[in-house]
Amino acid sequence: MYPLRQASHTHALSRLRARGSRAITPAPAKPEIIPDVSSPFLSARWWADLPIARKLDVYVALVLLLTLVLILLTSLTVADLNRSSAQRLRAQARLANLNSLEKALLNIETGERGYLLSQKENFLEPYREGRRVLSELLPKLEADPEAPPALHALAAAIRSYLNEWAELNIARVRSQGPFSEAQQLRVFEEGKARFDLLRQQFAKVQNQLTEQFTQSRMQNLREIGQLRSLVWVALGVLVGSTLLLRLGTQRVVIEPLQRLRESTSRLGGGDYSARVSIQRRDELGQLAQAFNLAAANLERSNQSLVEANRHLQEQQAELERSNRELEQFAYVASHDLQEPLRMVSSYTQLLERRYKGKLDEKADMYIHFAVDGANRMQQLIQDLLVYSRVGTKGMPFQAVDTARVVAETLRDLEVAIAESGAQVQLGTLPTVWGDPSQIRQVFQNLLSNALKFRREGVQPRLEIGAQRENGGWRFRVADNGIGIESPYFDRIFLIFQRLHTKEAYPGNGIGLAVVKKIIERHGGRLWLESIPGEGSTFFFTLPEAPAERT
Amino acid sequence: MIESTEIIEILLVEDNAGDVQLTREAFEEAKVRNRLHVVSDGVEALQFLRQEGRFAGQPRPDLVLLDLNLPRKGGLEVLTEIKQDPELRQVPVVVLTTSQAEADITQSYNRYANAYISKPVDLDKFLEVVRSLEHFWLAVVRLPIGA
Numbered sequence: 166m167y168p169l170r171q172a173s174h175t176h177a178l179s180r181l182r183a184r185g186s187r188a189i190t191p192a193p194a195k196p197e198i199i200p201d202v203s204s205p206f207l208s209a210r211w212w213a214d215l216p217i218a219r220k221l222d223v224y225v226a227l228v229l230l231l232t233l234v235l236i237l238l239t240s241l242t243v244a245d246l247n248r249s250s251a252q253r254l255r256a257q258a259r260l261a262n263l264n265s266l267e268k269a270l271l272n273i274e275t276g277e278r279g280y281l282l283s284q285k286e287n288f289l290e291p292y293r294e295g296r297r298v299l300s301e302l303l304p305k306l307e308a309d310p311e312a313p314p315a316l317h318a319l320a321a322a323i324r325s326y327l328n329e330w331a332e333l334n335i336a337r338v339r340s341q342g343p344f345s346e347a348q349q350l351r352v353f354e355e356g357k358a359r360f361d362l363l364r365q366q367f368a369k370v371q372n373q374l375t376e377q378f379t380q381s382r383m384q385n386l387r388e389i390g391q392l393r394s395l396v397w398v399a400l401g402v403l404v405g406s407t408l409l410l411r412l413g414t415q416r417v418v419i420e421p422l423q424r425l426r427e428s429t430s431r432l433g434g435g436d437y438s439a440r441v442s443i444q445r446r447d448e449l450g451q452l453a454q455a456f457n458l459a460a461a462n463l464e465r466s467n468q469s470l471v472e473a474n475r476h477l478q479e480q481q482a483e484l485e486r487s488n489r490e491l492e493q494f495a496y497v498a499s500h501d502l503q504e505p506l507r508m509v510s511s512y513t514q515l516l517e518r519r520y521k522g523k524l525d526e527k528a529d530m531y532i533h534f535a536v537d538g539a540n541r542m543q544q545l546i547q548d549l550l551v552y553s554r555v556g557t558k559g560m561p562f563q564a565v566d567t568a569r570v571v572a573e574t575l576r577d578l579e580v581a582i583a584e585s586g587a588q589v590q591l592g593t594l595p596t597v598w599g600d601p602s603q604i605r606q607v608f609q610n611l612l613s614n615a616l617k618f619r620r621e622g623v624q625p626r627l628e629i630g631a632q633r634e635n636g637g638w639r640f641r642v643a644d645n646g647i648g649i650e651s652p653y654f655d656r657i658f659l660i661f662q663r664l665h666t667k668e669a670y671p672g673n674g675i676g677l678a679v680v681k682k683i684i685e686r687h688g689g690r691l692w693l694e695s696i697p698g699e700g701s702t703f704f705f706t707l708p709e710a711p712a713e714r715t
Numbered sequence: 716m717i718e719s720t721e722i723i724e725i726l727l728v729e730d731n732a733g734d735v736q737l738t739r740e741a742f743e744e745a746k747v748r749n750r751l752h753v754v755s756d757g758v759e760a761l762q763f764l765r766q767e768g769r770f771a772g773q774p775r776p777d778l779v780l781l782d783l784n785l786p787r788k789g790g791l792e793v794l795t796e797i798k799q800d801p802e803l804r805q806v807p808v809v810v811l812t813t814s815q816a817e818a819d820i821t822q823s824y825n826r827y828a829n830a831y832i833s834k835p836v837d838l839d840k841f842l843e844v845v846r847s848l849e850h851f852w853l854a855v856v857r858l859p860i861g862a
Contacts (some may be wrong), residue, residue: 503815507836508733514838515740543836 214446217417224413230404235399242392249385250664262302263374266566267367268325274360275600277331284343288334299323315375319366327592330359421449425456488556495553499546506546510539542554542637545661548675551598557680560600564710567604567640568594571629574608581616585625592630595638597707603683604707608642610676611703615644617670620698637689637709643702649695658691680705720762723749723853726776728760729811734834738780738825747853752776753840757788761796764803776806778852781828782818784814791822798827805859807852 215223276292279285303320306312334352338344344352419441431439439460443453513535521529570593575582582589597604612627619625628643649664650655656662660678684691684705695701725742729735742751752773754760760781763770779797783790790810797803801810807829812819815833823831832848835841 503836507813507834508731508835511737511838511841512733515737518838 199206206702213444214450216447217449220413220417220447225408228402231402231406232399235395235402237394239395239399242388242395246385246388246392248679249381249388252311253378253381253385255309256374256381259306259309259312259374260371260378263307263367263371265298266302266306269295269302269362270367271295273299273327273331274356277335278353278356281334281344281349284338292331292335296327297329309641311377313370313377315366315369317371317515319370322363322366326359330356343478365464370564377406389410414681417447418449421453422557425449428460430458432460432463437467492553492556495549496557498566499549499553502546503543506539510543513539544673548661548673552675552682555603555679555686559603559686562599563601564596565599565601565604566594566596566708567631570601570605571608574605574612577609578612578616581613585616587616587619587625587627588631589627592628594629594631594640596710597638598710599687599707600683603686607683607705608678610680611642614676615642615646615701617646618646620645620647620703633709635704637706639704639706641702641704644698645700648697648699649693651695654693654695657693721748723747724774724776725749725751725762725777725778726760726763727753727780728752728755728757728785728790729753729780729782732784734782737838737841738845741842742849744842745849746848749849749853756786757790757793759790760785760793764773764797764806765800778848779806779808780811780813780848783810783814783823791826794823794826794828807856807858809848809852832862838851 212220270290272295276289276295278291282288303323306316307320309316334356344350421441423440424443428439428441437460440457441453443450478653513532517532517536521532568591571591575589581587608629612629615627616625623645626645628641631638631640631641653664657664658677658681661674661675662678663672663674680703681691684707687707688710689706691703691705693701693703725736727738729738739751739753742749752763754763759770760779762768763773764767764776764779766773766775781790781793785793790812794808796808797806797808798836808822808827809830809832809833810828811832813834820831829852832844835844
């Protein structure tokens, strides 16, 4: 038993592991529906998962069905009520007819008896009136299908009384004269007996009719009560369905919507961990799933963005540090190189001074190369120092009037301008935000380049201008010199890169590198357009002074 | 130009033999008759000036050329001590160094250096500097007698 259980345990474990390993493999992004274990009823689950539109359909169908049933019941009840009312009216009419019948019978009996006593025709008036009423009423009463059975017996008794007794007596008196006293007494006694019989029959009919009327009235009242109940039920259904609709909407639509709204505003506020828990498969459940998926994606991409940003910042800091170190290194190296170089340079020069022409020609040549090499190295170190100082020895930024800077630079270049006969055209120049001496260096280098690389036999023409661009200023320094071929556009900005021999155009290839570094320190861009043989135009951007921004 | 028949005594405080030789060469080309005394650190410089120890018989210099970057005692300290010493403060001290740092220049003048000169890299310019030094301090400037 024990080992068996253990075996099953290991099986379960391996199954678990298998599931775990399967979970690691990337599953297709599919909204996962977590079954709602809190709801114990299958029907509740079924109802919860039903789309809201279907829920409404079900609800409307139920309410309509209920309404239909109510309408059916009401119309049935109304029909019954109509019927019982009519019945009641008819019973009432029958009672009234019975009353008239009674009066007519009394008239007949009175008229007959009077005539028999007096033989006067005018005593027959009530008799005839009674008969006329009877002849009208009796067929009507007999034709009534609802008439009580006793009525037919009463009708037959009335007819037999009239035809077999009253008419006969009247005819007898009219033809043979009045009865004798004895005869009369007998006739009256028999007449009274016959009429009493009739009266009994009548009372029976009256009882039956009264009973009928009472019953129909009771029925009528019952049905009115029924109708009233139905109206109450209908009102109850109206109120109940309205309340149910309100409560259902609250639970099914409004509450989930509120949760969704809260989560959406949390997400909008930057809380990417916001999720909505709606354990249903209806439209709002699907919306919640979609929301959760979107939020998860957002959270993921935000996370990677944050990471990427941090990585970038680290790289930036690292780059800045290494750049600073490099500048420091270049500065220190060139500075410390000066000392031994001064020795080399001074002593080779001393050697030249003291021993030139005293040794042989070769020695002179060696000395010349040594002096030349030392001089060049000295210049290179000087340039390197200048270049590295852009980053390490810069001054704090301030407002710089470029019009003044350019004017001063042109004054510095006065001799070169006069010698070359150059024509300078100045546009309106703005005040910018930067290091004054470095900005001056930029103009100095660009303008002296423009003068240096002029075309033989062409009067040099320089143009300096500026225009606004993206919250800063774009400067242009144009010349009509020898120009630069486009493949070299990038190379000319590298330190110690030259396109011409020193014999043709003196210089160390430091000027444009320094310009580029200064512009970059100011957060600007530097580029050029050029057509070889026609001229070059250098562009660069500088930030505007803060005072101008207001 | 004022001609002088006296021998001018110059103290060069410099630890770099190359620079010592260069300066010597420069003064050899000079017109004024001079004697160049050389010490290679700050301690010796002060001993020389106070004629202490092995410098007991040495003359008081007419001009001190002082490097800043020295072993044992730095040039600025030496300068401070000279200028605080009532006996020595009248001796003109010219700081002659490779440093072009603003801080060095300011600190030297704050300690009453009489002049501050960066050594030029170019030989001709260096010779020029030494010539003008000699001309200015030893021929033009009038110093108190007995200094």
